[in-house]
Amino acid sequence: MRYMTLLRAVQPNTPPPPELMAAIMKLGEDATNAGVLLDTAGLAPSAVGAQVSVAAGSLTVTDGPFAEAKEVISYALYETRTKEEAIEWASRFMKLHLDLWPGWEGETEVRKVFGPEDFAPQS
Amino acid sequence: MTATDPPSATHRAVEAVWRIESARLIAGLARLVRDVGVAEELAQDALVIALEQWPETGVPVEPGPWLMATAKHRAIDLLRRQERYTAKLNLLGRDVEIRENAEPDLDALDDHIGDDLLRLIFTAAHPVLATEAKVALTLRLLGGLTTGEIARGFLIPEATAAQRIVRAKRALAAAGVQFEMPTPPEMAERLSSVLGIVYLIFNEGYSATGGGDWMRPELCQEALRLGRILAGLLPDEPEIHGLVALMEIQASRLHARTDIAGHPVLLLDQDRRRWDRLLIRRGLAALDRAETLGGGVYTLQAAIAACHAKANRPEDTDWSRIAALYEVLAFVQPSPVVLLNRAVAVGMAGDPARGLELVAALAGEKALKDYPQLPAVRGELLAQLGNHTEACAEFVRAAELTGNEGERTLFLKRANALRDESGHGAPQQG
Secondary structure, eight states: OEEEEEEEEEOOSSOOOHHHHHHHHHHHHHHHHTTOEEEEEEOOOGGGOEEEEEETTEEEEEESOOSSSEEEEEEEEEEOSSHHHHHHHHHHHHHHHHHHSTTOOEEEEEEEEOOGGGSOOOO | OOTTSOOOHHHHHHHHHHHHHHHHHHHHHHHHHSOHHHHHHHHHHHHHHHHHHHHHHOOOSSHHHHHHHHHHHHHHHHHHHHHHHHHHHHHTTOOOOOOSOSSOOGGGGGGGHHHHHHHHHHHHTOTTSOHHHHHHHHHHHTTOOOHHHHHHHTTOOHHHHHHHHHHHHHHHHHTTOOSOOOOHHHHHHHHHHHHHHHHHHHHHHHTOOSSSOTHHHHHHHHHHHHHHHHHHHSTTOHHHHHHHHHHHHHHTTTTTSBOTTSOBOOGGGSOGGGSOHHHHHHHHHHHHHHHHHTOOHHHHHHHHHHHHHHOSSGGGOOHHHHHHHHHHHHHHOOOHHHHHHHHHHHHHTTOHHHHHHHHHTTTTOGGGTTOTHHHHHHHHHHHHTTOHHHHHHHHHHHHHHOOOHHHHHHHHHHHHHHHHHHTOSOOOOO
16 A cells, blocks of 8 residues: 655755654665655745635636644655554654754654555445 | 454564564574574564564564564573473483583674674575475564465465475475575575575466455565565675565565456556656666676576666567566576567567577477467567468467466457458457
8 A cells, every 4th residue: 555654844954863854764775675664755844835726616826835833844655554554654754853853843744645545446 | 352352552563573583583592593484483482472472561662672672681591491301311321412502692693693693594494394384484584474374475274384384394494494594516506496486476476467465466575675675684685685576576566466356467568657766776776786797597587687777668668678688597507488489589689580580499299289479479580571361260279278367368358359361251259
């Protein structure tokens, strides 16, 4: 089953500590070598992005930054057997932040990507 | 654990950690005790302790290292017992080989984990084992699958799966198989055997179309995971990347190769929008690495699969390239099925007459005697040449030979369409 993890946090004023970045790279390497991490990337601040919305019967394009305090910072796509396995990888990722970036706060959403098992014919 | 007794959240968390860590645990422990069977039992012991303690204490902050530390303590106890036993035997004057590394450096265990995983992979696919034993042991030791899951994957009773694993471990011990890497002269053959096992697991899952137990298609994911692990451990081996590329590209079609009712859909009839672009991208990247490094039979097959993956519409398929790739593959691996596929490609590339000649040359092949694809291919080539009457007869023959109901329907549909076009006889219902 495929899971997408989305890291949400307030855009930091300072860059993340280099030790954290090194540890994240190592974890990504471990997950890749374990054959479970399919794709991952960091996202630039919403200030350089845009929002395309449909509301009240019309379509609008608004340049960033977005109004929300927290925004999506990065994503990862895992192929695991269970939700708990995806949660375990996400926990390891968040634990690195806890240990290596004092005062930092944020959350990772673990979301199942719909797959054929969700639409399997009844048998 | 049964469906009526859902595991607790902690239980599921333990299973998740087990799945991530078990191969590394077993590999590290096997370095200590030099016996994969014993190593697996020690790792299982640690799992049992976790299942007992974690619901009370909560899941440790670092569950992987917790499991490793617990298992190491069990290993030390075992080694000490064995030492005392050996010492006692020596007192009795028996001729006992004294174990080397009796005082292993336990903290150095994690430094060798990559090498240990490789040793574990090669041990699970050791030549003293029968193929089905290699498969079961690989899924058990490297994939962290339970015997129940292996049984469901291969449609065998759980007792049979359990027995295969027990016998495999015994066979390794009886043959005195060391927990070591193959020697350089053995390497090519041993690696080829490992890749064969991984691809066999993949195909077992790939052949299970639609419906049924989820564990069958799940075998494709297990094989992909094993392939990716191997690619990380031996990044300079072209055929590992070739096999990974082949599996990623084939897996990209998993959603598209059956219809809503679970019937098979032929490659050229598949809705290509349902192909998994991410897996195709990963497959093409792996193929690129394989070809840069040199390649082999898996790489050639992946290159053929890539020709289909790169075509947005069936009519965009580069059949000349596919025919050329089959030409090379037929030279390296002239199996009847490869030769038959070459005939298809030659026909699709615009020379059905030459394709028919190639099929005719296969007429005496024992392996293809009752193979439904042989008349089906002949029928397709005859249809391309405009000989609809003979083509129709070939598809009817193919329908008679196949044991697969979905395939039979497809062949009969094709036969009926050709009968209509040839203007002979009334159309019949398949």
